[in-house]
Amino acid sequence: MVMAKDMGATEENHILPDVRKIKISDVIVALKGGIADFNQKPTHYLFLIITYPILMILIARTAAGYDVLPMLFPIIAGSTLLGPVAACGMYELSRRMETGQDTRWTHVFDVFKSPSILAIITLGVILGSIFIMWLAASEMIYAHFFGNAVPSSIGGFIEDVLTTSAGWGMIVAGVGVGFIFAAIVLTISVVSFPYLLDHKSGPMIALMVSVKAVAANPKPMAFWGLIVAVSLFLGALPAFLGLAVIMPVLGHATWHLYRKVVVS
Secondary structure, X not given: OOOOOEOOOOHHHOOOOOEOXXXXXXXXXXXXXXHHHHHHOOOHHHHHHHHHHHHHHHHHHHHHOHHHHHHHHHHHHHHHHHHHHHOHHXXXXXXXXXXXXXXXXXXXXXXXXXXXXXXXXXXXXXXXXXXXHHHHHHHHHHHHHHOOOOOOOHHHHHHHHHHOHHHHHHHHHHHHHHHHHHHHHHHHHOOHHHXXXXXXXXXXXXXXXXXXXXXXXXXXXXHHHHHHHHHHHHHHOOOOOOHHHHHHHHHHHXXXXXXHHEOO
């Protein structure tokens, strides 16, 4: 499999590639590129196969015991922190479209053949650790406002959250802390995984490339983060069905954003 133009690059070089300054219009162009790639190679069924069993388990567990209910939203919302890892297959398909290679859906698994697979796994573990820290923080926030109280019903829990000062305090604290976690993940991963698919490199170099890209383009990257957050929220509304389209589109668009920002 043809992977990167610069397969000789190693982490020992400690040379970060140049990054371009982009505009918000470039982010929009990248998003359009993601939509075009998805239209060319729809992969929504893959996300349905992967995400729906997980969602059904969470919903079934919630119905069986309301003790899980306070963590249901943090689990679903926090799973987006793992999005950059889940979208690696989309990056690979967009890379193959770009180079005119075969784009059968089975090529999403070519990620495992990447010379940088250990670095990809390492960054995945880092994001997984951040996800676990988010869940721990969410549990602490709930305990701070509601103590050890277990919701008696789904309706009662929603009422407590939306009609009490404790509930609104929890919402504000949760959104604030969640924003911090999301900002960290965006900074370290917005182009790091595409970079690893495009170059043989180590996790720290890829992470620093991503930080460099965000530092050079704070407003466009913030706009991209807003697009991701709003898209995922809207995609989750119709019983999470929209995520099967939103997630692949964002994955493809991330590849195009990487191409616009990082000088190959």
